[in-house]
Amino acid sequence: xxxxxxTKPTLDGICSELASxxxxxxxxxxxxxxxxxxxxxxxxxxxxxxxxxxxxxxxxPPAQGVQRWEPR
Amino acid sequence: xxxxxxxxxxAELARMIASREISPLELTDxxxxxxxxxxxxxxxxxxxxxxxxxxxxxxADATPPQGPLHGIPFASKDLIDVAGVKxxxxxxxxxxxxxxxxxxxxxRLRAAGAISLGKxxxxxxxxxxxGENRCYGTPVNxxxxxxxxxxxxxxxxAAVAFGLxxxxxxxxxxxxxRAPASLCGLVGLKPTFGRISTRGVVPYxxxxxHVGIISRTVEDAALxxxxxxxxxxxxxxxxxxxxxxxxxxxxxxxxxDGLTIGVPRRFFFDHADEEILTSTEHVLRHLERMGAIxxxxxxxxxxxxxxxxxTIQMPEALSFHSRYLEDRGHLYSxxxxxxxxxxxxxxxxxxxxxxxxxxxxxxEVDETMSSVDLLITPTTPVTAPKIGEVNVxxxxxxxxxxxxITRFTTFFNMSGQPAITVPSGMHSSGLxxxxxxxxxxxxxxxxxxxxxxxxREEKFHVAPPNIG
Numbered sequence: 001x002x003x004x005x006x007t008k009p010t011l012d013g014i015c016s017e018l019a020s021x022x023x024x025x026x027x028x029x030x031x032x033x034x035x036x037x038x039x040x041x042x043x044x045x046x047x048x049x050x051x052x053x054x055x056x057x058x059x060x061p062p063a064q065g066v067q068r069w070e071p072r
Numbered sequence: 073x074x075x076x077x078x079x080x081x082x083a084e085l086a087r088m089i090a091s092r093e094i095s096p097l098e099l100t101d102x103x104x105x106x107x108x109x110x111x112x113x114x115x116x117x118x119x120x121x122x123x124x125x126x127x128x129x130x131x132a133d134a135t136p137p138q139g140p141l142h143g144i145p146f147a148s149k150d151l152i153d154v155a156g157v158k159x160x161x162x163x164x165x166x167x168x169x170x171x172x173x174x175x176x177x178x179x180r181l182r183a184a185g186a187i188s189l190g191k192x193x194x195x196x197x198x199x200x201x202x203g204e205n206r207c208y209g210t211p212v213n214x215x216x217x218x219x220x221x222x223x224x225x226x227x228x229x230a231a232v233a234f235g236l237x238x239x240x241x242x243x244x245x246x247x248x249x250r251a252p253a254s255l256c257g258l259v260g261l262k263p264t265f266g267r268i269s270t271r272g273v274v275p276y277x278x279x280x281x282h283v284g285i286i287s288r289t290v291e292d293a294a295l296x297x298x299x300x301x302x303x304x305x306x307x308x309x310x311x312x313x314x315x316x317x318x319x320x321x322x323x324x325x326x327x328x329d330g331l332t333i334g335v336p337r338r339f340f341f342d343h344a345d346e347e348i349l350t351s352t353e354h355v356l357r358h359l360e361r362m363g364a365i366x367x368x369x370x371x372x373x374x375x376x377x378x379x380x381x382x383t384i385q386m387p388e389a390l391s392f393h394s395r396y397l398e399d400r401g402h403l404y405s406x407x408x409x410x411x412x413x414x415x416x417x418x419x420x421x422x423x424x425x426x427x428x429x430x431x432x433x434x435x436e437v438d439e440t441m442s443s444v445d446l447l448i449t450p451t452t453p454v455t456a457p458k459i460g461e462v463n464v465x466x467x468x469x470x471x472x473x474x475x476x477i478t479r480f481t482t483f484f485n486m487s488g489q490p491a492i493t494v495p496s497g498m499h500s501s502g503l504x505x506x507x508x509x510x511x512x513x514x515x516x517x518x519x520x521x522x523x524x525x526x527x528r529e530e531k532f533h534v535a536p537p538n539i540g
Contacts, residue, residue: 011417014416014417015416020416021390021394021397021398021401021412021416022397022398022401023409023413023416027409027410027413028413030410030413031410031413031414031417042414042417045379045382045383045414048376048379049379049383049418049422049425049426051376052376052379052380052422052425052426052429053421053422053425055429057425057428057429057431057432060428060431060432060435061428061431062424062427062428062430062431063279063427063428063430063431063434063486065265065266065309065311066264066265066266066311066434066488066489066513067513068313068512068513068514069438069441069442069512069513069514069515071442
């Protein structure tokens, strides 16, 4: 299933129907239709995330602390 | 003597105090006088704590040396708690936030005899690499005051570059220590993730935040790292790795015979200023003359690296700032609020996926570094941009200033390896350039030894700025 472009009503729904902070109308509009240049490309970010979501990461866990490198 | 003292390395100042050529109080007064005279020109400090500093320096005068930094002045980015002093994080949101206790790193520095002179400016809550700050002014570049010092540790870099302190602490989530240090002709160290405690530091992104050091020389970075590195039982992210004597280790062997240095040309040498690339090549040739073996290597694809970083940063930042948004949300700058709103709209699966990508990056870099001891890249693809510029022109294209400044540094906050920037000379524009060296996890000794070999070479030196 291909993703549809994110729209303002979707964000309104997320922010009113799920637990959320209060965001001004213009702040949510900026995410889907950037005009001020503060956030550019949220849709592009989501598109990239969709590519990552389809990447097979096997059983890799989320990152935690780092360890000293040891020769294998 | 005044200018010489202002631009002397920590190691030299420590020697002068030990030999009683100058007292801690005299040295503290010297830097406080400079801060008083110059801060209005560079906006480095948010608050100078003169009385506290003079009190501590007078006490140091009256006692035998307590540690390797006895009587040495320093200052810290205003995300880092100093007991009894406001931690504003560069924001009106925390304008009245007085710290009850020292951050772990401040306690360590004070225990080693260092004197805190105050709190340094930054991009609001470290969200941004330009250092522009509407509340506290924008720190300027000491080599051209129409240019940025860089950020987010903008005040830390400006304070050292203007000779207001000999060294400073910053934080680095995507290059916020290394980038401004490079743009200002300084040394900037981001140690291994977990090498230094972040307890008492206002978080931006727990997964990516590192405390770092900005100094004039690699030896000074080694000296301060030896004091502030190590396990903190109250910070679950700190490692139980032993802390070696970094200064002794870099002094022990100045040659680099047999050391293998990898050059990741793909991505890290693309779309960069020609003079910066040439200076990086000169550094590579110098390291070869010192005995190192240089060869090209491949790092993981950087295609999604910025997306992965952003997808981790913004939900983590939102999670921390939840406590302030309801009552003080109107006090945030518009750009930070927009970033937090973005964090609200990222799905949990996206966030976890990004964290798993970080695991993959770490594995892939470990694999690359199984055949080389160090990596080397330019630190930034451009010299310091003009204040107010939105984009910089590179290779016929345009790139947002903040993205450009941190393009070569961000990845190593995810992969976690220690990384340092060292000056690589002056650009024909009169602005400094830098190279970034990266070592395996917890191999700061090797990193500092190689960086020191660059730092000692005269042709890469950056003369102190003409402050006037």
